[in-house]
Amino acid sequence: MLHFNRSLFNFWQRLAQVGVLAVLLMTLSLGLSAAGWGLGNTSSRGSGLPAGNAITDGKALLRYALPIDNSAVREVQASLEDVTTQLRGKRWSNINADITKASVIVRDRTDDLLKGVPDANKPEAEAVIAQLNNQINSLREAVEGKDKEQIRTEQTKVLNEVGHLEELMLQGFPFEVPSEYSNLPQLKGRATVEMTTSKGDLKLVVDGYSAPVTAGNFVDLVQRGFYNGLEFTRAEESYVLQAGDPPGTDEGFIDPNTGKYRGIPLEVLVRGDKVPTYGITLEDAGRYRDQPVLPFSAYGAVAMARPETDPDGASSQFFFFLFEPELTPAGRNLLDGRYSVFGYVVEGKEVLEKLKAGDKIESAKVIQGTENLVQPV
DSSP states (O other): OOBSOHHHHHHHHHHHHTTOHHHHHHHTTTTOOGGGGOOOOTTSTTOOOOSSSOOOOHHHHHHHHSOOOOHHHHHHHHHHHHHHHHHHTTOHHHHHHHHHHHHHHHHHOHHHHHTTOOGGGHHHHHHHHHHHHHHHHHHHHHHHHTOHHHHHHHHHHHHHHHHHHHHHTOOSOSSOOOGGGTTSOEESSEEEEEEEETTEEEEEEEETTTOHHHHHHHHHHHHHTTTTTOBEEEEETTTEEEEOOOSSSOSSOEETTTTEEOOBOOEEOBTTOSSOEESSOTTTTTOTTOOBSSOTTSTTEEEEOBOTTOTTOBOSOEEEEOSOGGGSOTTOSSSBTTBOEEEEEEEOHHHHHHOOTTOBEEEEEEEEOGGGEEOOO
16 A cells, blocks of 8 residues: 555644644744735746635635636635635625625726637637626625525635636646656646545546646546545545555556556646646755645645655555645645645535545546546557
8 A cells, every 4th residue: 555654644643632733733834824825926827826814725726726827817716715714704894895806806807807818718708707797796695695605605606607717718738748757648637527435426626737647647547447446445534535556466557558557756836836846845855835736725635645755656546635724734734745736626525524444436437628638649
């Protein structure tokens, strides 16, 4: 069985038992403050994150990970996502201010929102903007009624449309993967995977824009049916849930074309970088403060397991991160930069809470994005 760093887990677990985990994690954040999430130069890859509270929602992280350069749509997104934080404290005036800001941009800055949208996508983008106007009004009405559940429902709808608009801004794949990985499948975009387990269904979005080799390997294995029938082999409560270990002595995928273990490199895209860092942890690279575009800050982050001593030894085994995000400094914790996050669970988080070692992945299939998988020639 491949491992995430077992010593890290044992250390973490002992500290949790004496009740100082949250304090330690904040100390290990290396001084990361809310200011570290500033909007900054939105032309830098992954730098368009908002100032303020840490982002602990996988869908939001996926939206911010899109390689687009449009400050107006990022302002809309940040304002609408801030509603979640303000709602916890019932800060109604702040919620109204967030909605008003988003509404003004959508209503009065259409030209700014359309900047960078390919001509072929502009009619659809214009229709999405019109729909955003309507949905923001519906969200405002829910706020006026102070119905929290309705507010969350309307917020989800409007943020889904914001994500749709952002996807319409995409123009090709943003970088070239190093040639030494041309023998591996690559995901040049995103894919959605539906996983049926013995405790219920999960839906994952895997992000090839940030981790094309890691995501490509996973999608390829899903399409091969590799994960169908495999058990979850490790379940550490409030930490990780791991799967992907095939029966027999092999610890990963044996490529039928070569007869050899298919290893994939550690792959981490850092905010502000144009291409991922390969084959070395951020710690070993001396990049202690650098923050991944896909961090371990959201419950249900999906990452590759690997041998502790081999950053390029991952193959088929992966794990879901189950730690409570409130105790995990977003963008900087014990796992960021040590393992490749390649996506997030977007539906079925309640199922993750039920799964234990011995439960099974009954089936996994790609339901969207198969056209983005590029097989080696």
